[in-house]
Amino acid sequence: MSGSVLTYTFLGPEGTFTEAALLQVPGAADANRVPCTNVNTALERVRQGEADAAMVPIENSVEGGVTATLDAIATGTELRIIREALVPITFVLVARPGVKISDIRRVSTHGHAWAQCRLWVDENIPNAEYVPGSSTAAAAVGLLEGDVHYDAAICAPLVAAERPGLNILAENIGDNPGAVTRFVLVSRPGALTERTGADKTTVVVPLPEDRPGALMEILDQFATRGVNLSRIESRPTGQYLGHYFFSIDADGHASDARVADALAGLHRISPATRFLGSYARADEQKAFVAPHTSDAAFASAHAWVRAILGGEPGA
Numbered sequence: 001m002s003g004s005v006l007t008y009t010f011l012g013p014e015g016t017f018t019e020a021a022l023l024q025v026p027g028a029a030d031a032n033r034v035p036c037t038n039v040n041t042a043l044e045r046v047r048q049g050e051a052d053a054a055m056v057p058i059e060n061s062v063e064g065g066v067t068a069t070l071d072a073i074a075t076g077t078e079l080r081i082i083r084e085a086l087v088p089i090t091f092v093l094v095a096r097p098g099v100k101i102s103d104i105r106r107v108s109t110h111g112h113a114w115a116q117c118r119l120w121v122d123e124n125i126p127n128a129e130y131v132p133g134s135s136t137a138a139a140a141v142g143l144l145e146g147d148v149h150y151d152a153a154i155c156a157p158l159v160a161a162e163r164p165g166l167n168i169l170a171e172n173i174g175d176n177p178g179a180v181t182r183f184v185l186v187s188r189p190g191a192l193t194e195r196t197g198a199d200k201t202t203v204v205v206p207l208p209e210d211r212p213g214a215l216m217e218i219l220d221q222f223a224t225r226g227v228n229l230s231r232i233e234s235r236p237t238g239q240y241l242g243h244y245f246f247s248i249d250a251d252g253h254a255s256d257a258r259v260a261d262a263l264a265g266l267h268r269i270s271p272a273t274r275f276l277g278s279y280a281r282a283d284e285q286k287a288f289v290a291p292h293t294s295d296a297a298f299a300s301a302h303a304w305v306r307a308i309l310g311g312e313p314g315a
């Protein structure tokens, strides 16, 4: 970190979809942008205070949760999501000049990109072997750097456009034309981000063990308070077989009474529940709030209970 210029880490190198997400953050174009070879390193630099925030992929409309990110923010020193960004995803197949589609034996890219181009690969290069890459851009740049053991890469159109040494062999090769990836900007815990009225709250809830109906109890905390969920995923804690946590996105902000009440309920059921932040929704969609779950309804209910406890006649 240097002076007032912010430092952001991201899953690099230059040209990843993650960098495109970072560039949506106001001021990021003029900030210090530090590419990292994996999500863990990007987050660790924030934990160590070497960067102000990290942009990392968290959820894909085709492939689902990005497990490396879900796991990295669920454990270790606490972090906070302060912002989200949505990036439409389109893929191209690139190779060195002279290489034809029929020459391709091995293809490298990020695992999520490979998973999203399955139909095109099966139809056009069915015998191609997959070589895992740390990112789409790293796979593409590798082709230019020489001694790699693959003949083609799948990456963003921008990477190819910026590098004359890469030939585009096929465009729009993603199986789903509407594919979108959601990225989150992750910082160290600090003041809660401001409520906008169109917010999202992310929590990690370890599932209490040997308790019938524990998952239903967790979901009930949201349901009875009229809080809609937009993502729920179970992940193994990695400690032993059968031990899981749930990673959950809920509509609303921790300062909304219905969300705060749901958080308190989660803490009672599972005291190791981790609050990962409340932040503005990228699509600016406001949550539907039923009258009986509004802030006013909670305030009136709490006042009524206080009156009872104070020995006043109940209304």
Ligand SMILES: O=C(O)C(=O)Cc1ccccc1
Binding pocket: 011, 015, 016, 017, 018, 019, 057, 089, 110, 112, 113, 134, 135, 136, 137, 181
């Ligand atoms: O590898 C990249 O470019 C990334 O930013 C990760 C990724 C890969 C595939 C889809 C969306 C994000």
